[in-house]
Amino acid sequence: PARRPKAGRGLCAPVDGTTVIPDGQRCSQVLREFFRREIGPEFHFDGYMRAYIAENAGRTLAEAVAHWHDTRAAAAEPHPIGAQFEFNRFLRAWHAGHPSGTRDEALAAWHAHRSAPRSPAGSAGPAAPAGSAAPA
Template sequence: MSNKDLLTKDLTPEEFGQYYFLKEELKEFCRSEGLKVSGNKQDLEKRIIHYLSTGKPLEELVVKQKSDNIIYEIKLDSKLGDNFKCSEDKREFFEKHIGKGFKFKVKFQKWLKANPEKTYMDAINAYFEIINSKEKTKIDKQFQYNQYIRDFFEDNDDKSLDDAIKCWNHKKSLKGHNKYEKTDLEVLL
């Protein structure tokens, strides 16, 4: 089910916040209203809320970075540095030292950005600590689907992914929050 038809310029910002919209639906609305379509889901929601409030596009500061085509070799004792970017050369470096299964997981990305004074060797050690940690990672607000599915299975380990998706699809079509509740299972009856 989709809430696509509900997304019009006649919505109030409060009404907009009551529904779940897919990123593609947000982008489609932005295109139809002449708003920027770049960025993540939160960026799009911010633009739409501003537009619904004022009737005008959000003025966004555009910062152009000067490209320095400097190529340098990454070594184990190299510092991560400020403004760490998860680029292809860094992915290749980590794959070489960690293995083909390497992924820039969110928690690891946050660690990299928070520790500019650390070395790549420190980063490799931190990566293994993070992936071997039994601690649940926090799911950021924009990933409501992932949070819903996690909460669904914490409460229903006997149900299937198809069941979870049916409940999610029903939940997101309703007005209000998108958090899992036991009553969501009624759609399976």
């Protein structure tokens, strides 16, 4: 894998909408505080904002706030869950098939799924095996 460039010195408080995002800026507590102040308590660093901060050195924090608002519809849509997050993928699939299922039922189905034999390649198998029905 390609190595990420080391971050330079990140932004320090105080920051405002005219503050320019420096090269290598990380999603820091200084930025989180600024965005929560400007956007509100619903702000969080999602994939859209992490990518924006990483890829838009030279832009202002006001532009980042506009980006947050511009990406909310897309952020609300379901997105594929990466293969490394097998548990999350399993739960999403299980709850889609068992909308009234409880957390305990989902966890029992997960444990049954994980205790099932694996294929020789080490694959975890399907996201929600046929035998993962909600316990009675």
